[in-house]
Amino acid sequence: MNTKYRHLFNEAFSVEKYKDLIQDINSEFDYEVTFRIGESPFFIRNELKQQLIEGCNQVIDFIKRDDFRSLTNRALELNRKVPNEDNHTTFLAIDFGICEEDGKIVPKLIEVQGFPSLFNFQYHLSKKFVSHYPFLSELTPFLNGLNHESYLKLVEEAICNNHPKENVILLEIEPEKQNTKIDFYYCHRDIGIPIVCVTELIQKGKQLFYKNDKGEEILVKRIYNRVIFDELDLRTDLKLNFDFSSDVDVEWAGHPNWFFRISKFILPYLKGKYFIETTLLSDIKEIPKDLENYVLKPLFSFSGSGVIFHVKKEDIEAVIEKDLYILQRKVNYKPIIQSPNGKVKAEVRILAVWKKDAPSPTLVTNLVRLSRGEMIGVKFNLDKDWVGGTVGMFEK
Structure with a gap:
């Protein structure tokens, strides 16, 4: 340092x-x-x-x-x-x-x-x-x-791609409840795009709309995507008017794929x-004997969820979908x-x-x-x- x-x-x-x-x-x-x-x-x-x-x-x-x-x-x-x-x-x-x-x-x-x-x-x-x-x-x-x-x-150029600010939205799941909403506030102030919840999107044919502060429907041309599907899939209580799998006329600033x-x-x-020695669990032919030197991680989790730091043989054997996990050698921070x-x-x-x-x-x-x-x-x-x-x- x-x-x-x-x-x-x-x-x-x-x-x-x-x-x-x-x-x-x-x-x-x-x-x-x-x-x-x-x-x-x-x-x-x-x-x-x-x-x-x-x-x-x-x-x-x-x-x-x-x-x-x-x-x-x-x-x-x-x-x-x-x-x-x-x-x-x-x-x-x-x-x-x-x-x-x-x-x-x-x-x-x-x-x-x-x-x-x-x-x-x-x-x-x-x-x-x-x-x-x-x-x-x-x-x-x-x-x-x-x-x-x-x-x-x-x-700003990456997020908006030269579209009018009112046609570009920051999209999130209940943004007011997110831990990172301070970033959304700064984004709205710095760049001038609205913050929109996934439940507020309206799909009409191949077009998407949101309502502004006056209640007017505004066409969405580009989405600054902050939605994590892990979280969305768990929120079965949400009523969406838009399906992410739909073929809609919209650009993505951060395409979900x-x-x-x-x-x-x-x-x-x-x-x-x-780079750290990392192996897909489905590719492991023999479980290492020194598991204390490894970390077990789900491939697509976010913010450290599902990580097992002190790995046991039973943890690996308990994983059903082994192509969704990696075994990674620990490093010495x-x-x-x-x-x-x-x-x-x-x-x-x-x-x-x-x-x-x-x-x-x-x-x-x-x-x-x-x-x-x-x-x-x-x-x-x-x-x-x-x-x-x-x-x-x-x-x-």
Whole structure:
């Protein structure tokens, strides 16, 4: 990590300043953020930054392979297929655990998602940190030479694709109840698109509509999709006027099919120093004897649900649909961030945007999660400090 800025930050930090930061965020929309925000950014040295970029580029090279669709068609067969899939995903989220291997720090790919993350919230979180710790203006959360203005422009272009804002919607399941709704609020304010619940969509033939604040039906031309099918399938109580399997005249900013294609499904294919030994459960001929060194994960779950960290032979034998699970070797997360009371583990999610006609996605910014627990994630770090979601700051 960047020791200069770690020292500067820790000298300036206080619990009161942290509370002021949280209050500053909460006051934006008179809404208390429901997930924990970490006390500090992660100050990333250029060496680690270059490793993260190299790892991302290797993932992207695989996704750009000519046979990528044929390799991942099975992922759609195992789930569902939505019509009118575009040529490539609009968003990428590539998660790396900051690990130790042979005495050296190395990022290891934990997960990759063809799905949007907190693109708007992270933008503002970095600004809040700079506001409360002005010396952080010497650093940047962005990649590829982007700044606040060019970043937001790129994200807006990817979401809207030059359509009028009223014809582009952010679609979610009961957005007011989502843990990430602070990101929706910022998206609505930054970009100007409405936030719409899946139950509010109206299908007429091949067209979709929503009602604006005046009760007028407005044509939907493009959907910024934040719907996770895992959650939708469980919500049998919802009454939908739209079927995702319908062939409708609408563009997707984040077509649902890419959520399945670019997922843990591709991890067994990825080989190299940034990738972890991962095997589809259905391909395992003999259960490893050292199961304490493995994690069992469902392919298409979200936010860590269904993961078994302490795997037993019975857990593997109990899995009926073995082509829906992977067995992944554990990695050694290295506590690397110095807090006032011990060191903290980190996971870095690099966020990328892939504009419609661009040959490749652009790495744009990041999201960092801090942890003191066995697994990364808020629910594994209850009642701890210096944990939660934050942002990585790079040298300019």
